[in-house]
Amino acid sequence: MKITFKVYRFDPQSGKAPYLQDFPVEVTPGMTILDALGEIKAHQDGTLVYRRSCRSGICGSCAMKINGFNRLACETQALLLKQSVIHVEPLPGLKPIKDLAVDMEIFYEALARVKHWLINPDPPPTDKERYQSPEDFKKIEVSTSCILCASCTASCPSFWADKNYLGPAAILKAYRYSFDTRDKGFADRVGALDNKHGLWRCHTIMNCTDCCPKHINPTESICHLRRMTVENKY
Amino acid sequence: MTIHQHEVLIIGAGMAGLRAAIEANKVADVAVLTKIFPTRSHSGAAQGGMAGALGNLDDDNWEFHMFDTVKGSDYLGDQDAIEIMCREAPELVYELEHMGTPFSRTPEGKIAQRRFGGHTLNFGEKPALRANYSADYTGHVVLHCLYDQCVKNSVRFYSEFLVTYLIIKDNVCRGVVAWDIRHGGLHVFHAKAVMFGTGGYGRAWRITTNAFANTGDGLGVALTAGLPLEDMEFVQFHPTGLYKSGILMTEGARGEGGYLKNKDEERFMKRYAPNLMELGPRDLVSRSIQTEIIEGRGAQTPEQKSKGIPGDFVWLDVTHLGEAKLREVLPQIFDLSKNFVGVDPAKAPVPIQPTAHYSMGGIPVNAAGRVVCDAKNTEVRGLYAAGECACMSIHGANRLGCNSTLDATFHGRQTGRTIARDIGNLTYEDLPPEAAQEAQAQIDWYYKATGKENLYDIRGDLQDTMQKNLGIFREAKGLEAQLQILGELKKRFSNISLKDKSQEFNTELQEAIELGNLLSFAETIVVGALARQECRGAHWRTDHPARDDAKWLKHTLAYREEGKIRLDYKPVVITRFQPKERKY
Numbered sequence A: 001m002k003i004t005f006k007v008y009r010f011d012p013q014s015g016k017a018p019y020l021q022d023f024p025v026e027v028t029p030g031m032t033i034l035d036a037l038g039e040i041k042a043h044q045d046g047t048l049v050y051r052r053s054c055r056s057g058i059c060g061s062c063a064m065k066i067n068g069f070n071r072l073a074c075e076t077q078a079l080l081l082k083q084s085v086i087h088v089e090p091l092p093g094l095k096p097i098k099d100l101a102v103d104m105e106i107f108y109e110a111l112a113r114v115k116h117w118l119i120n121p122d123p124p125p126t127d128k129e130r131y132q133s134p135e136d137f138k139k140i141e142v143s144t145s146c147i148l149c150a151s152c153t154a155s156c157p158s159f160w161a162d163k164n165y166l167g168p169a170a171i172l173k174a175y176r177y178s179f180d181t182r183d184k185g186f187a188d189r190v191g192a193l194d195n196k197h198g199l200w201r202c203h204t205i206m207n208c209t210d211c212c213p214k215h216i217n218p219t220e221s222i223c224h225l226r227r228m229t230v231e232n233k234y
Numbered sequence B: 001m002t003i004h005q006h007e008v009l010i011i012g013a014g015m016a017g018l019r020a021a022i023e024a025n026k027v028a029d030v031a032v033l034t035k036i037f038p039t040r041s042h043s044g045a046a047q048g049g050m051a052g053a054l055g056n057l058d059d060d061n062w063e064f065h066m067f068d069t070v071k072g073s074d075y076l077g078d079q080d081a082i083e084i085m086c087r088e089a090p091e092l093v094y095e096l097e098h099m100g101t102p103f104s105r106t107p108e109g110k111i112a113q114r115r116f117g118g119h120t121l122n123f124g125e126k127p128a129l130r131a132n133y134s135a136d137y138t139g140h141v142v143l144h145c146l147y148d149q150c151v152k153n154s155v156r157f158y159s160e161f162l163v164t165y166l167i168i169k170d171n172v173c174r175g176v177v178a179w180d181i182r183h184g185g186l187h188v189f190h191a192k193a194v195m196f197g198t199g200g201y202g203r204a205w206r207i208t209t210n211a212f213a214n215t216g217d218g219l220g221v222a223l224t225a226g227l228p229l230e231d232m233e234f235v236q237f238h239p240t241g242l243y244k245s246g247i248l249m250t251e252g253a254r255g256e257g258g259y260l261k262n263k264d265e266e267r268f269m270k271r272y273a274p275n276l277m278e279l280g281p282r283d284l285v286s287r288s289i290q291t292e293i294i295e296g297r298g299a300q301t302p303e304q305k306s307k308g309i310p311g312d313f314v315w316l317d318v319t320h321l322g323e324a325k326l327r328e329v330l331p332q333i334f335d336l337s338k339n340f341v342g343v344d345p346a347k348a349p350v351p352i353q354p355t356a357h358y359s360m361g362g363i364p365v366n367a368a369g370r371v372v373c374d375a376k377n378t379e380v381r382g383l384y385a386a387g388e389c390a391c392m393s394i395h396g397a398n399r400l401g402c403n404s405t406l407d408a409t410f411h412g413r414q415t416g417r418t419i420a421r422d423i424g425n426l427t428y429e430d431l432p433p434e435a436a437q438e439a440q441a442q443i444d445w446y447y448k449a450t451g452k453e454n455l456y457d458i459r460g461d462l463q464d465t466m467q468k469n470l471g472i473f474r475e476a477k478g479l480e481a482q483l484q485i486l487g488e489l490k491k492r493f494s495n496i497s498l499k500d501k502s503q504e505f506n507t508e509l510q511e512a513i514e515l516g517n518l519l520s521f522a523e524t525i526v527v528g529a530l531a532r533q534e535c536r537g538a539h540w541r542t543d544h545p546a547r548d549d550a551k552w553l554k555h556t557l558a559y560r561e562e563g564k565i566r567l568d569y570k571p572v573v574i575t576r577f578q579p580k581e582r583k584y
């Protein structure tokens, strides 16, 4: 089936405003948006720019806005969208660099603000692991599958309005460590969380949860952290 | 050209690169160069686990692990290095846990362990629970944990920098030249020590589990710098790639009790590995699947059935494990099967076929992680390598599942420690002016090229022909044909042109450079495979159908000299386990 891909083109060097370019592609069953972009790049326009690596939904490189929704290009099958026209645009809310590639700098900076590593001043046991019950592992398991694709943060209206807002991905990371029974770092993180660019900026609009390709619910982790923050205070 | 100076340069931010960076950063100024953002590295795709004889659920010990690794390697692995790794693996896994890696847990709260192909108790008696895992996201959580630790320790990253040139003169490494992908332009990185952790080369094949980034750049760059590559003919085909795409379905699916079935729903492994069945080593299981397909017992798609075409895949059946258990221990396979073959693995068997997976060969290093450049193991001063791009050789002719996340992390750490020890005696050596000039001339060539060939078509043709002639079964005729084909592809490559002439974020330029690397090292695979007239591990010659220890119990070294590949050989290190017939 022939599908028209309307692809966002932007090259700051050209001095031209961004525009949508049409690329017709013969789509076969199983073909993903990433496959289609590859076909366009190989045989229609070698100047098209996008990021990708694993092509199996695990590296987090290829998040983009596909028919209005942030998803991974590599795990979205073109035919399953059931449209003869497919819009492909960069993630919103992050600075476009070129075509579908965006500047991820503020996304990574927000992560660093929540100290995304295990904090525990107590020395670990020698020659064995720290114990953790399967139930305690369960509490963080889903959050550890985050691939830092930025779909969530780029879908968040609170982030669009306030670029200093940590955003759902960074807050999820704070949850992943703070709710790990091996971690004692909440006090180190709370400063970044408990302010107007942190937990309280979220209006529980749930866009983030709707688009996460790993079925993670960042909104829920925001609620848990809010409770922890309040409990910590009183 | 901008010149940077860092005492230690680490090329690659997978498990090997990141683990090395943490170590070297304790005593030296370290910079990590990576062509993709660190957490995008393909280590994150590892699903099944990391080997280490913790014995949390059985009476495992490191000597069983060592024996299995040696036997799995078809006795081509170097036993001194294997011994150190297996002995210290439990401590490495504990350390990862202490750093914060989230592992699945036993009811008691210890690290959970599962079975994996070729890993046994008591020297082959029965399967061992040795793979330490986090559901089927093991590589992902280890990679992210190591990245988190690097940020914590303020390791400096240059992300989206593509290394194109290695500066070696008089057998001393002085740094690298890298292309700034984002902004364009070459940068010289002057260093006292350089470590390669650039990963594997599966992208030379059509059906592969490997990421687009796995183009073996480190090998291409090393070959051009005059270094040899070791054991390149040994390439592992994973038994269970999703039909058509080759995307991995973890061996954990069989570790947890999944079956392989042919079109008659027969568990055919009983004819090939009656003892370990589906948990035989990968080379054996892949050959068994391919044999089923060749002999007409492959499963068929409805279309193949209606047209009477023989099937070209088999089934991976995990339905009997039940949805609850699958969701708990193998959550990722749901999305993968659904998104890429449209199957719910809890309800129906998944169509799979063998897929190019792991590169046993690579840049020769000794057990300390220092690069060696000849059969006498002469060290190259200031140059190191670890992980999948290196050949120590831990995996010999065939790697066991779960041994390479261990290898990459363990030798990342070891090599980082070696660098930390060496750094006091290393200095910034002079940069030969011709290095920057040559690197620039390479880039200029791409911008000036005006040929008619399409680089993507050349890449596709390379992948198709490697698939056909350097697959699971090989013979002289196909190998000779492939040598000729590579010559033609190289000629075509010299006649390409880029549509994109811009400097900033020119991914077409990047793909051209990567294709240049693929074409360059592919020749070492073919020449090595043609010369090796025997069957060993993953290298199976139908025209020489037996292992030949008298002639071939040795490592291949492939050099490029005056445009041709020259082979040399070096002995295997055998300490505890003498070569025996390999039966499972």
Ligand SMILES: Cc1cc2nc3c(=O)[nH]c(=O)nc-3n(C[C@H](O)[C@H](O)[C@H](O)COP(=O)(O)OP(=O)(O)OC[C@H]3O[C@@H](n4cnc5c(N)ncnc54)[C@H](O)[C@@H]3O)c2cc1C
Pocket (backbone or CB within 6 Å): B011, B012, B013, B014, B015, B016, B017, B033, B034, B035, B036, B037, B038, B041, B042, B043, B044, B045, B046, B047, B048, B049, B050, B051, B138, B139, B161, B162, B163, B164, B197, B198, B199, B200, B209, B210, B211, B213, B216, B217, B218, B248, B357, B358, B386, B387, B388, B389, B401, B402, B403, B404, B405, B406, B408
């Ligand atoms: C799908 C899949 C599943 C696997 N599952 C398992 C498993 O369950 N257990 C197991 O033990 N092993 C598994 N493996 C193998 C194992 O994951 C890899 O061998 C290992 O992670 C490799 O790590 P690495 O650090 O050497 O390389 P990688 O993680 O591939 O990292 C390579 C790095 O090099 C950088 N790089 C490459 N070229 C350049 C260049 N020119 N310039 C700058 N940077 C460059 C990249 O950006 C990247 O950061 C699996 C492999 C695959 C493909």
Ligand code: SF4
Pocket (backbone or CB within 6 Å): A155, A156, A157, A158, A159, A167, A168, A201, A202, A203, A204, A205, A206, A207, A208, A209, A218, A219, A222
């Ligand atoms: S729930 Fe909160 S974080 Fe998620 S999109 Fe809405 S405002 Fe943003």
Ligand code: SF4
Pocket (backbone or CB within 6 Å): A145, A146, A147, A148, A149, A150, A151, A152, A153, A168, A169, A172, A211, A212, A213, A214, A215, A216, A218
């Ligand atoms: S939470 Fe989900 S959407 Fe957000 S970065 Fe992680 S994987 Fe992507």
Ligand code: FES
Pocket (backbone or CB within 6 Å): A051, A052, A053, A054, A055, A056, A057, A058, A059, A060, A061, A062, A063, A072, A073, A074, A075
């Ligand atoms: S290419 Fe890795 S997530 Fe899509």
